[in-house]
Amino acid sequence: MPYEIEMLNVGNADAIILRYINPNGTEYVVVIDAGNKKDGIKVAEQINAFTTQKYIDLAICSHPDSDHIGGFFYLIENMQIDEFWIHDPANHVDLSEIRKSISEARLTKSMSKITESIDNNINLLEIIRKKGITHKEPFTGLKHEHIPLTILGPSIPFYESLIKNFRDVKQLFEEERILEYDDKDEYGLLCQILNEDESLSDVLDEDDDKSSENNSSTIIAFHPDNGKKYLFTADTGPMALQNVVDSYPEWTKELDWLDVPHHGSKKNLNSSLIKHFSPKVAFISGKGKRKYPNMAVVNALKKVGTLVYSTAKSEGSIIHKDGFALRPGYGPAENY
Template sequence: MTMSPGYEIDFLPVGQDQDGDAIVLRWGYNEVNYTNNPLINQKVVIIDTGFSSDGEKIRTHINNYYFVNKVDLIIITHPDLDHIGGLKYILENMEVGELWIHRPLLHGAMVQVDDRRVTENSKTKRLIECKVKIEDAIKIAQSKNIIIKEPFQGLGFNDGNGFITVLAPTKEYYESLLPEFIGEKSSSNLMAEGLRNAVESIGEKIKKLVTSNKDEDDLNDDDTTSAVNKSSAIILFGCCGDYSFFTGDAGIETLDIAYQYLTSQFNYNLFLSMLKVFQIPHHGSKRNLGPTILNKLFSNVDNSHISAVVSCIKTSNTNVTLKHPHQAVINAFKRRNINVYPTKGLTIYHSKNMPSRKGWSTADSLDYKLEYFEE
C-alpha cells in the first residue's frame, strides 16, 4: 500500500447578511485510491464557527468531506458572535477532543459584564451575548469531559505529521486589552455615529473616489480595530512542508506580536517561502492592516506562491452594504504579488497530496483597481 501525508483546508461561506468566519481543516495519510473514507491517523480542526445558524453547516461539511463526526480540536479566535455562534451546536452534536477558547472571567473582575455596571449600548449588549456564549460552551465542554485550554502564544497541538501553534496573543497582551472590552463609546464616537446614521437614514451615503498609487498602499499604520478583535488568537498550521496562517479579526499590534514570535522560532525568509495560505483579518477590513506590518510579513519580492483568503458575504439583499473586503486591502496584497480569494457564498479550498473534488473548479481572485469608491 502506498500512502503519503496530505492536508485540506476549507474556508466555509458562513453568514447571510453579515460576514462571519469558519475554517475547517484536516491532515493525515492518504491512500492513492482514497475515496469516501477518513485519512489514516486523521486529525480534524475547526477554527471559528460562524453564526448560530452555521453550526449544522460546519458539521455537514465535515461529515460529507472528512467522513467523520469527530473534531480533534476547536479553536475560537475571539468571542464575537460571527466566530463563536455555531460552537454550541457543534459541541452538542459532534465528538470533540479539545476546545481552545479565551475565558475572560478567569482574568479579573474587570470583565464582569452586566447591565447594572455599565451603560447599555450596542457594544455592551454584544459583549453580554458573547459572555453567555462562552459560559454556555464551557458548561457543555465540561459536561462532556472535553479538554479546555486558552489559546495563548506557544500553545501547540502536534501529532508528528501536522501541527497547530498559537502565535499570538501573549497572556500579558490579552490581559492588557480586557479593560477596553467594556465601557462606553466616547462622546466623539457617539456623535460621529449619530451623524452617520442621520445621513444614511435619508439615503445620502457619502462616497469619495480614491485613485490608488501603485507604489504606495492606501492604508495607514493606525491600529483602530476593537480590543475584542485585537485579542484574536493567531494560528499557524504546518503540514507536508507547508505553512498556513489564520488571523481571526486580529489588529496590527497582534499581528506584530505573531511576527516577532515567528522570527524567534524560524528562519523567516525560509518560512515565508513555505507559506501557502494567509487569512486576511477581519473580513478584509481597512482597520486591521497597515504598510509596516505587511512589509514585515511579506518581505520577499516573489510571494506568488501565497494565496490570501478573505471570508466575506455575497448577498442579494439591497439593504445590506457590502463593506468587505476593502479595495485598499485587496490592492495591498496584489501589490505584493499575492492573489486574494473571497468566499462570497463559496467554499475556498486548498490542499496538498489529496484527490481533487469532483465538480469543484478553480477559484477566481479579486482584481487590483486603480480607482474605487469608499464611504
C-alpha cells in the first residue's frame, strides 16, 4: 500500500508526517512530534498542501521536550485531530514531589528543562481533554486499529522507573553536567573522527545519554504489508533502545529505515545498536551545525552500508516514499 514519511526541516527538533493509504484506498495522516511552537504552522501547511484530507488521524507526542511537543499547541487549535497518543506522568508519579525535588536542587538548565517539559505535558493534556479528543498512553504493545503502527517502548515499568528519577537530585546534577558539555563546540573532535575510522566505536560507546526524559521517549514501529520495517526513535538513548532490541530481536534486525535518535547525537546510538539495526536508509533531523548530526554517527551508519540523509544536508524537508509519485518541486535528496 502507498505510504510516505516526511521529516520536516525544523532545525534541531522533530516533526514527522506519515501518510498511509490502506487496502481500501482510505488515507490516514499521522504526525509524530511537531517541533517547537513556531513549527506547528509548518506541519499544518504541509498537511493541507500534500494530503487528500486536511486533518490528522493520529498525533503522537514521543515525549514533552519543547522541540517535540511545542508545535502541537498550534495544531490542536487549528486542525482536526481524531486521536492523540501521549504519556500522562500524573498517572504514574506524584508531580508535586518532582517539582519539590527540582526546586530544592536549585539547578539551572536541568531545572528549567524538566519543569518546562512537565508544564508542556500538563497543558497539552488539559487541552486534549477539553476538546474531547480520544487519547491513549503509548506503551509497549499498543497498536492502531487501521494504521500498521505498534509501540515497542517504553514499557510501563520502565517508564515509571525513569520518571521517578526526576526526584533524584544526584541524577539531575549529572544531566546538567551533560547539558553543559553538549554546549561546547566539538568541531575539533569531529575532524579527528573523520580521519580515524578505527576510533568510531570508542567515540560512540564512551558516554551514553542517561537522561530519564529522553529515555522515556516513545519508540514506534511502522510495518506496512510489504514486509518492510521502519523505526521511529525520537530522543531515546542506548538503554531504552537496547530494551526494545531485547524484546524484539528479529523485528529490529536489519531495518529498512531508521529515524536516527536525538538529531544524530553520538550519545544516543552505540556501535552495537548500529550493527544490529543496519538500516538500509537513515533520516536525521538536525540543524547541521556543531554536533547535530555528529559525524561519528553518520560514519558508523555508512560503515554498515546505510544511506544517510539529513534535513541539514538536503537543506530542506526529506521524504521516503513507496507508491507515491514525486511531488512537484521536489528532487532527489543528497546523502552523506
